[in-house]
Structures are given as C-alpha cells and as structure tokens.
Amino acid sequence: MLVNGIPGNTISIRDRGLLYGDGVFRTLRVIRGKALHWPLHYLKLQHDCAKLAIACPDEALLCAELDQVLAQHPDGVVKLIVTRGEGARGYTPSAAVMPTRIWDFSPVPDYPPEWATLGIRARVCSLRLSAQPRLACVKHLNRLENVLAAAELNDAQLHDNQLAEGLLLDAGEHLIEGIRSNLFLVVQGRLVTPDLSRCGVAGIQRGRVMAWALQHGIALEVRDVGLEEAAHADELFIVNSVIGLWPVREMEQRHWSHFPVAEQIRHGLDRQDA
Amino acid sequence: MLVNGIPGNTISIRDRGLLYGDGVFRTLRVIRGKALHWPLHYLKLQHDCAKLAIACPDEALLCAELDQVLAQHPDGVVKLIVTRGEGARGYTPSAAVMPTRIWDFSPVPDYPPEWATLGIRARVCSLRLSAQPRLACVKHLNRLENVLAAAELNDAQLHDNQLAEGLLLDAGEHLIEGIRSNLFLVVQGRLVTPDLSRCGVAGIQRGRVMAWALQHGIALEVRDVGLEEAAHADELFIVNSVIGLWPVREMEQRHWSHFPVAEQIRHGLDRQDA
Numbered sequence: 001m002l003v004n005g006i007p008g009n010t011i012s013i014r015d016r017g018l019l020y021g022d023g024v025f026r027t028l029r030v031i032r033g034k035a036l037h038w039p040l041h042y043l044k045l046q047h048d049c050a051k052l053a054i055a056c057p058d059e060a061l062l063c064a065e066l067d068q069v070l071a072q073h074p075d076g077v078v079k080l081i082v083t084r085g086e087g088a089r090g091y092t093p094s095a096a097v098m099p100t101r102i103w104d105f106s107p108v109p110d111y112p113p114e115w116a117t118l119g120i121r122a123r124v125c126s127l128r129l130s131a132q133p134r135l136a137c138v139k140h141l142n143r144l145e146n147v148l149a150a151a152e153l154n155d156a157q158l159h160d161n162q163l164a165e166g167l168l169l170d171a172g173e174h175l176i177e178g179i180r181s182n183l184f185l186v187v188q189g190r191l192v193t194p195d196l197s198r199c200g201v202a203g204i205q206r207g208r209v210m211a212w213a214l215q216h217g218i219a220l221e222v223r224d225v226g227l228e229e230a231a232h233a234d235e236l237f238i239v240n241s242v243i244g245l246w247p248v249r250e251m252e253q254r255h256w257s258h259f260p261v262a263e264q265i266r267h268g269l270d271r272q273d274a
Numbered sequence: 275m276l277v278n279g280i281p282g283n284t285i286s287i288r289d290r291g292l293l294y295g296d297g298v299f300r301t302l303r304v305i306r307g308k309a310l311h312w313p314l315h316y317l318k319l320q321h322d323c324a325k326l327a328i329a330c331p332d333e334a335l336l337c338a339e340l341d342q343v344l345a346q347h348p349d350g351v352v353k354l355i356v357t358r359g360e361g362a363r364g365y366t367p368s369a370a371v372m373p374t375r376i377w378d379f380s381p382v383p384d385y386p387p388e389w390a391t392l393g394i395r396a397r398v399c400s401l402r403l404s405a406q407p408r409l410a411c412v413k414h415l416n417r418l419e420n421v422l423a424a425a426e427l428n429d430a431q432l433h434d435n436q437l438a439e440g441l442l443l444d445a446g447e448h449l450i451e452g453i454r455s456n457l458f459l460v461v462q463g464r465l466v467t468p469d470l471s472r473c474g475v476a477g478i479q480r481g482r483v484m485a486w487a488l489q490h491g492i493a494l495e496v497r498d499v500g501l502e503e504a505a506h507a508d509e510l511f512i513v514n515s516v517i518g519l520w521p522v523r524e525m526e527q528r529h530w531s532h533f534p535v536a537e538q539i540r541h542g543l544d545r546q547d548a
Contacts, residue, residue: 001287003287009286009287009288010284010285010286010287011284011285011287011292012283012284013275013277013283013284013285013355013376013378014283014378015292016421017292018285018289018291018292018355018357018415019299019355019415019417020295020415020416020417020418020420020421021294021295021415021416021417021418022417022418022421025293052418052421052422053425077363079363081287081292081293083292084421089351089353089380089383090383090424090454091417091420091421091423091424091453091454092421092424092425092427092428093421093424093425093428102287104287104288106363109363109364127408130404130405130406130473131404131405131445132404132419134401134419134422135418135419135422140418141292141293141294141295141418142294142295142416142417142418143293143294143295143296143365143416144294144295144296144326144409144414144415144416145406145408145409146294146365147290147294147296147326147365147366147367148326148408148409149365150364150365150366150367151327151366151367153366154366154367171405179365180364180365199404
C-alpha cells in the first residue's frame, strides 16, 4: 500500500526485513478514519526499535503516512512494519542504513461476535517458546514459532472449528501468551499476567488492561504462571488490538461460564475506545 | 536479480518471508559458472523446507534459474531464498500458498587470504542462543540472534580490526557455532563438533567436514562442548560455504599456531572443489 511514503506493494529483496526478519511491526485497529491508541502504538514502536538499535522513524512522518492510509481505508486493520532497511550482504547492521516503512491494510476478520461475550475455546499448543531475554517483549519479524503454533492450531481446527486460539508455554512449562494475544488470569479477585522477561510479546492491549486494573484498584501480579494455576483460575481471558478482549470458556477439559471481571474490563476498555 | 523466474529485485510486502521470516535460504559459492556442491545445497534446502512444511521447489526449476544467474554472474556468492509465499493476513500458513523463489548475487568478500593458513582471531559473544528444537539446524529467515551477535562483534572490531568471527554459546553455556559458521575442535586426534539439536544451523560445509573425517578414518564426535574444552583443544576451526575453512589462532586469551588436522581437512575439501 505505502512503502517509504510512496504508494506501492513491494520491497527490495535486499531489505533486511526479508533477509533476517530484522524489523518490528504494529497491528492497528482503525475505526471511522482513526487509529485506536496510536500514542501507545508509537511508544511501543520506539521501544521495540530501540531493543534492536533500529532508528525509529519520526512520529510526524508516520502520522502523515497513516493519514494517507486512513483516507483510503477508514475501517479495518492497518499493519505497520519498520525494518532496519536495505543493507550490504551479511548479518552486521550498518549504521548508514535507512529504515524501511511499510503500511498495509486488511479488513477486520469476521470473528463470531459472541466470542467477546460468551468466550472462546482455547487449546494448549505442543510447541514450546524459546527463551531469549534480548528479544523478549519485542514484536519483531522473527515469528516462525507463531507460524508453527498456528499450523498446529489449524490442524486441530479441522476437527473442531470452534477453537479460537492456541496457548503457548515456554520450555519451563510456564504459560506465556496466546499465538496472537496476551493472556490474563483472574485469581481471587486479583489479575495475574505472565512475566514476559524471557519470551513472548508484550502487546499494547496487555498494557491497557494493566493500566486499567491499577486505575480501578484491582491488584495486579506479573509473574510466572503454570498451566495448573490457569486451569483453576476464576477467569481466563486473552487480549489484542484487533479482537479486544475474549474470555476463555474452555481450555483443556476446564470450563468457565461467568466472566464478571473480564466483562468489567472489556466494558472499561470499550468506553476508552468510544 | 531473479524472483520466481523473472528478472527483478522486489517481492510483495505480503510475502511471508518478510512478515514472519517464514522461509529458508542457501548461500552458494560459485566459481567459473558453476555452483559448488549444488546437490548438497539442494538436499539441505529440501530438509529445511520440510521442517517448516514449505513445498520445496523442484530441483529442475531451481537449476534452470541458477543457470540464468550464473550466465550473468559466473564468480562470487549466490543467495537463494525460498519463502512460503504470499499469504492472507495471520500466522496460519495456507496450504494453497505458492513458495517464492529469490536469487541474488554478490561478489566474494575480500577476506585476507592468510586467514585460511595462519588462522583468525575469534571472540565469544555475550548473546546466548535460545533453544528451539523445532527450528534447530534449519537455515531459516529468523536470524535476529545472528544480527544482534554481529552487531556485538562489529562493536568489538572497532577496537580490534583483526577479529574475524564471533562464537556463540547457548543458555546452558555450550559452544554452538560461529555467527556465520560451524565450529570444529580437534581433541587428541578426534574431531568434535557441537550437537545442534537445540539450536544452531547445520551448514553443508559442516556436513562435508564430517563426511571427510569418516572417509579418512578420523574419529568424529557430535556432542555438547563447553568453552573450557574448546580453549584446551589442540585445534579449533570454523567452516562455511563461502570462507571454506579457517583455523582459529586466538580465542579468549588462548593462542594456537599449528593446525595440522585443520590443514589436512582444508586441503582435502579444496581438492573436492577443484
């Protein structure tokens, strides 16, 4: 759609985004010509670029490009990719490289609307996330683990088309996240979300839920969570910028039917969006 | 240079190679219009595609494309990238996707020729490789760890321009590989190379050295190797398809000046190339 400010849908085969996955991305929900929570997305982009020592593009420049995209596609999902840019052969990132800015658009996936209210079915993937503290939290372009896990979920969906998300553990059997979402537990009135210091992506919707909890006096814990604890939680829910918040109504033989805290948070977040 | 058989140097911004690093690659040394060890490269490509469930392109098709590249660039380094192709939004790989074939060329880097005979200086990187058995050995496009390690090496090279390679350990402090090479030790006449079942890339030059050792009655061990053992090895050397074989003459305060086994193997491999 837009590559370095110019309408187009191709990049160089020498772009380090392709060669090494050397870049980061953002997925924005856009509604009526406005990108939800742009300031949070830009902050996160800055943070992620800094972790890879990529020069983060100027906010004014990105906003101008986003406006161009929104003028044509006011409703849907906008993806922004920032790569380190085109480089010489070899892994070493040259300081002289100019980052590549890529904007793309897609319609909102047609998820059943009742998933937000009645909850979804989730399944634990057999793939285990690897631990890399240097890349943890960052939404970078090295996403083969997500691809492998999504393929696994897809196979399971052939026998069960109600499955909506795959949950991922690390090699230490800690629950980390969903394939495309972050995860929260409600345990005796407290909100618990997995520690992402070794692996996982810290999405902005996760940050919004955490901020909301703090503002509303709900105790919040960020720490290791086992599958057993999740199975016995009072509520379980997943979040991301496109789906918003979905409670989990079934996971590994465990069923939930009431999600009072998840519902309260979902309404809270929705009010901020409106 | 050539994308899906057509001269060009761009790919779609929706190619999964860019979006997720969902692809694999090969780096070929080409000399006088011939790609060295093409059959080994194609076998490895098949193996790597299979690990990601990417449909490996036909050998005849790739050979025809390679011939086109070689006609224009008979000497240098040819890179072949195979991605899963263009897909719909989301991590799930669709079965209907057609893999993308990308060929690029670059001249041979002008490494000092004495590195092959007198050896190189190497340094241990502080980055630790993460363990992902599902992706171990595969030369895929998720190479951010190599990029981070190369940046680290590059910083060190500012103070020491004789540094030629960075060595990588895993989180368990096992020596795994070089940033862009595989590693061998000579220990009391035996050849030892790190086990790559948890991380690392199994290059074809590593396979050639292993095969050569077996053919010439040199005992070979594939197992975990610690830094301490490497520092006390009789010889240490690194290999890849572009550099061939470089002995290590210095690593972490340890010095070597004679590399009889490495030299024997280097000559053996060179004879096969001729």
